[in-house]
Amino acid sequence: MALLTTEELQKLVEETSLEYFHQPFKHQAVFNSRLKTTGGRYHLTDHHLDFNPKVYEKYGLSELIGVIKHELCHYHLHLAGKGYQHRDTDFRKLLKQTGSPRFVKSLVNESEQKIYVYSCQKCAKIIKRRRRVNVKKYGCLCGGRLKLI
Numbered sequence: 001m002a003l004l005t006t007e008e009l010q011k012l013v014e015e016t017s018l019e020y021f022h023q024p025f026k027h028q029a030v031f032n033s034r035l036k037t038t039g040g041r042y043h044l045t046d047h048h049l050d051f052n053p054k055v056y057e058k059y060g061l062s063e064l065i066g067v068i069k070h071e072l073c074h075y076h077l078h079l080a081g082k083g084y085q086h087r088d089t090d091f092r093k094l095l096k097q098t099g100s101p102r103f104v105k106s107l108v109n110e111s112e113q114k115i116y117v118y119s120c121q122k123c124a125k126i127i128k129r130r131r132r133v134n135v136k137k138y139g140c141l142c143g144g145r146l147k148l149i
Contacts, residue, residue: 016068020098021076039067039104042074054107069100118146
């Protein structure tokens with residue numbers, strides 16, 4: 001699947017804004033390949049939108065439109081002076097009204113994620129974690145100490 005050009009992305013964002021929000025999008029929308037885990041970003045200072053090209057490459061146009069709608073929720077609420085943050089009720093209501101996703105599907109491959117494997121020194125149980133565990137602070141359920149393998 002060929003990546004959309006910047007002009008095609010801009011047009012898609014403008015059309016999505018008019019269709020779902022009935023308001024024009026008057027700023028710039030671009031792909032930002034430096035985004036790693038997030039689908040998009042709204043910039044409060046100059047109101048432009050960044051989108052992760054991996055969303056389109058991995059999941060296609062429908063998922064990209066979902067991310068566009070999510071970022072447009074931030075955009076339109078911020079410009080209207082309403083609650084534009086994820087925790088605000090205005091934001092959550094607008095997400096529901098427009099059918100926007102709250103989160104983007106995972107962009108990190110399972111094979112890329114690092115897994116930390118620990119062994120209990122008392123019962124020899126193997127424990128796998130995605131995040132590091134402070135072995136001085138935490139231990140096994142049996143009360144034994146953990147050791148990073």
